[in-house]
Amino acid sequence: MADADPGLNWAARRRQQARAIQRRSAAHAAAGTTDMAPGPFVNRAGTYTDPVRFAAEQRHLFGGDVPLVAGLSNDMPNPGDRLLFEETGVPIVILRGKDGVARAFLNMCTHRGAKLATDCTSSARLTCPFHAWTFDLAGALVGLPGARGFAGHAKADLGLVPVACTEWHGIIFVQPRAGATPVMIEDHLGSFLPELAQLELGKAEPVKAGEMRAASNWKFALDTYGEGYHFATLHASTIGQTHFNDMCVYDKFGPHHRVGFPDKTALALASLPESEWPEVDYGGVHYLFPNTILFIGSIEPGKGFTQIFRLFPGKTPGEMVTKFAVYAPTGVQSDQHRAECEFAFDATARVVSTEDYVIAANGWTNMAAADPMTPIIFGANEIALANVHRAIADRIGMALD
Numbered sequence: 402m403a404d405a406d407p408g409l410n411w412a413a414r415r416r417q418q419a420r421a422i423q424r425r426s427a428a429h430a431a432a433g434t435t436d437m438a439p440g441p442f443v444n445r446a447g448t449y450t451d452p453v454r455f456a457a458e459q460r461h462l463f464g465g466d467v468p469l470v471a472g473l474s475n476d477m478p479n480p481g482d483r484l485l486f487e488e489t490g491v492p493i494v495i496l497r498g499k500d501g502v503a504r505a506f507l508n509m510c511t512h513r514g515a516k517l518a519t520d521c522t523s524s525a526r527l528t529c530p531f532h533a534w535t536f537d538l539a540g541a542l543v544g545l546p547g548a549r550g551f552a553g554h555a556k557a558d559l560g561l562v563p564v565a566c567t568e569w570h571g572i573i574f575v576q577p578r579a580g581a582t583p584v585m586i587e588d589h590l591g592s593f594l595p596e597l598a599q600l601e602l603g604k605a606e607p608v609k610a611g612e613m614r615a616a617s618n619w620k621f622a623l624d625t626y627g628e629g630y631h632f633a634t635l636h637a638s639t640i641g642q643t644h645f646n647d648m649c650v651y652d653k654f655g656p657h658h659r660v661g662f663p664d665k666t667a668l669a670l671a672s673l674p675e676s677e678w679p680e681v682d683y684g685g686v687h688y689l690f691p692n693t694i695l696f697i698g699s700i701e702p703g704k705g706f707t708q709i710f711r712l713f714p715g716k717t718p719g720e721m722v723t724k725f726a727v728y729a730p731t732g733v734q735s736d737q738h739r740a741e742c743e744f745a746f747d748a749t750a751r752v753v754s755t756e757d758y759v760i761a762a763n764g765w766t767n768m769a770a771a772d773p774m775t776p777i778i779f780g781a782n783e784i785a786l787a788n789v790h791r792a793i794a795d796r797i798g799m800a801l802d
């Protein structure tokens with residue numbers, strides 16, 4: 402398939418993929434099986450608690466070398482729209498220029514360092530609240546009151562400090578450090594590229610956003626998105642009702658992955674010829690290394706939603722925040738559709754914060770007190786987790802014991 406072909410019909414590709422996943426789900430449902438790793442993997446408590454490893458993650462994953470998702474294109478669709486990206490500790494503002502290009506800068510006045518933008522209100526200029534230096538949407542200094550005091554400093558040299566930013570298929574990626582070597586998104590995504598491109602995130606319209614915190618390590622919280630082995634117990638009254646426990650369809654794409662969790666309707670498919678299978682919407686949990694989960698789901702056929710979870714470490718190994726947003730995949734179709742997307746946000750936020758993140762926090766108190774060599778065992782059925790931890794360890798250059 403010519404994935405690079407701009408004429409490719411992404412909807413057709415999604416249908417094809419949805420059918421392939423449906424086939425694998427039906428086979429697992431009929432046989433009671435799941436995709437598995439060759440064997441279990443023993444991780445260690447220290448992988449989560451070690452402050453040296455934590456500092457290496459902050460530096461090598463969140464410190465500018467890896468492109469991170471700052472938002473989607475329609476979070477800032479028009480010239481003058483802006484986004485703030487501060488979760489890595491480096492305050493960054495992303496501005497959409499008159500030419501439609503999204504550019505990122507340190508959110509720091511080049512006079513004496515004041516923060517320029519404190520909210521996401523659109524405007525044609527950015528005026529510093531301290532002494533009113535004014536910058537245009539391309540970061541150039543265009544207003545310098547009392548210029549006589551700055552003899553010898555050319556306005557042209559006092560523009561905002563740029564930060565690497567790429568808008569790719571509807572996703573805005575930022576490398577949150579001034580001076581970081583820009584990474585080609587295509588190289589970062591590798592074989593995952595068509596899986597993300599086919600989501601057509603450039604059409605997604607934001608509906609609702611918020612954040613969820615847990616007194617836990619960011620990776621310990623991230624682990625909860627990677628397996629369905631806990632559905633029947635932790636989510637007994639929610640996802641466990643609708644989805645098979647301990648069953649997944651897993652595909653690895655370098656450090657990224659996609660995992661599908663078959664719902665219980667997959668069982669009925671096995672007794673039907675494929676020609677009679679209902680057409681289902683494409684869906685799944687997409688892990689975009691190192692910290693982003695894109696969940697494509699639907700309330701019912703044709704009523705989809707896109708959820709994005711971005712997990713960030715806090716100041717210590719035991720703090721984290723998840724920025725969570727829900728989008729209407731091809732725009733909000735009606736008031737009812739908006740309400741459904743909002744419902745999907747609220748229901749998911751409730752499950753994550755009252756079920757997954759409660760475990761993440763109370764497990765953390767154990768882990769933080771445990772000997773660093775205490776085994777944390779990923780079953781072969783928890784296939785995504787070992788691969789995520791291996792990819793992180795590779796990237797930070799610290800082996801897993």
Ligand code: FES
Nearest residue numbers: 510512513529532
């Ligand atoms: S710090 Fe911004 S104008 Fe002085």
Ligand SMILES: [Fe+2]
Nearest residue numbers: 625631636757
């Ligand atoms: Fe969960």
